[in-house]
Amino acid sequence: MGGGPRLLVKRDDAIGFAFGGNKVRKMRLVAADALARQADTLITCGGVQSNHARVTAAAAARLGLRCVLVANGARPDRPTANALLARLLGAEIRYVPTREARALEMEAAAAEERAAAREPYLIPIGASTPLGAAAYVHALTELLEQIDPPDVIIHSTSSGGTQAGLVAGCALAGIRSRVVGISADESAATLAADVRRILSGLADLIGPGSDAHARALAGAEVEIDDRFVGDGYGVPTPQSQAAIDLLARTEALFLDPTYTAKAMAGLLARLRAGELEDADTVLFWHTGGQVALFS
Numbered sequence: 467m468g469g470g471p472r473l474l475v476k477r478d479d480a481i482g483f484a485f486g487g488n489k490v491r492k493m494r495l496v497a498a499d500a501l502a503r504q505a506d507t508l509i510t511c512g513g514v515q516s517n518h519a520r521v522t523a524a525a526a527a528r529l530g531l532r533c534v535l536v537a538n539g540a541r542p543d544r545p546t547a548n549a550l551l552a553r554l555l556g557a558e559i560r561y562v563p564t565r566e567a568r569a570l571e572m573e574a575a576a577a578e579e580r581a582a583a584r585e586p587y588l589i590p591i592g593a594s595t596p597l598g599a600a601a602y603v604h605a606l607t608e609l610l611e612q613i614d615p616p617d618v619i620i621h622s623t624s625s626g627g628t629q630a631g632l633v634a635g636c637a638l639a640g641i642r643s644r645v646v647g648i649s650a651d652e653s654a655a656t657l658a659a660d661v662r663r664i665l666s667g668l669a670d671l672i673g674p675g676s677d678a679h680a681r682a683l684a685g686a687e688v689e690i691d692d693r694f695v696g697d698g699y700g701v702p703t704p705q706s707q708a709a710i711d712l713l714a715r716t717e718a719l720f721l722d723p724t725y726t727a728k729a730m731a732g733l734l735a736r737l738r739a740g741e742l743e744d745a746d747t748v749l750f751w752h753t754g755g756q757v758a759l760f761s
């Protein structure tokens with residue numbers, strides 16, 4: 467970039483299980499909870515190209531569980547990328563026309579499982595429950611074992627769990643790294659409310675009696691930038707396409723079009739606008755999703 471801050475990348479795209487990404491970290495905790503509750507079917511939802519759905523199907527396959535995915539969108543004639551992997555992983559995939567229709571279809575699937583004497587476990591969108599977000603508290607701890615706290619962490623945000631975990635991780639570790647979530651779809655106000663809700667759930671998860679922790683989480687700053695969404699979720703922008711090209715051609719790093727390319731577009735725009743200090747260390751948290759390049 468011709469000078470400026472020190473730039474680092476945390477490579478959750480390089481997590482090995484099922485093509486990796488942030489959803490693998492969340493799924494480790496969420497699937498463990500499903501097993502602890504004697505569940506035998508994982509049910510979740512997402513878009514047709516959902517990374518979270520792919521990882522849920524992969525966890526189910528590996529753990530010997532059934533998996534039902536509710537996908538909003540049209541059934542593809544020839545599944546590609548995440549849709550192809552979900553099918554290979556043996557998930558039952560049900561299609562609904564809209565995002566709003568997903569919850570009812572998940573409930574219907576759960577009722578059918580119970581009627582067949584099975585024990586379903588419903589995972590909300592993106593596994594962004596307090597438990598799923600706790601995976602990013604752990605991830606932040608892992609980062610601090612690797613490097614000194616960066617001045618700024620920039621990452622893609624959508625269902626809020628990754629950001630809630632990182633913000634909580636920083637607050638609990640008592641470090642002052644700024645966490646900036648670049649929205650993949652929602653407005654900053656909507657997402658900030660989502661992240662705050664998950665943070666309050668995380669405080670409950672940490673347990674009663676830890677008032678200091680609860681206060682640290684409630685008082686933590688939630689910074690979201692929604693200027694890079696463009697025409698909407700999954701729709702490329704000139705800046706996101708340029709970010710994909712730049713990272714591939716200079717670092718052989720692959721960004722995905724829906725999440726990480728827009729987050730990197732946000733980082734590059736801030737860099738070019740001189741909004742990041744030369745003396746700063748800026749960490750881009752690569753949350754994966756590169757499978758979607760093949761959709």
Ligand SMILES: Cc1ncc(COP(=O)(O)O)c(C=O)c1O
Nearest residue numbers: 624625626627628725753754755
């Ligand atoms: C590749 C990728 N990056 C980032 C995100 C956003 O993470 P979160 O849903 O925890 O906000 C998602 C999922 O929504 C994703 O699949």
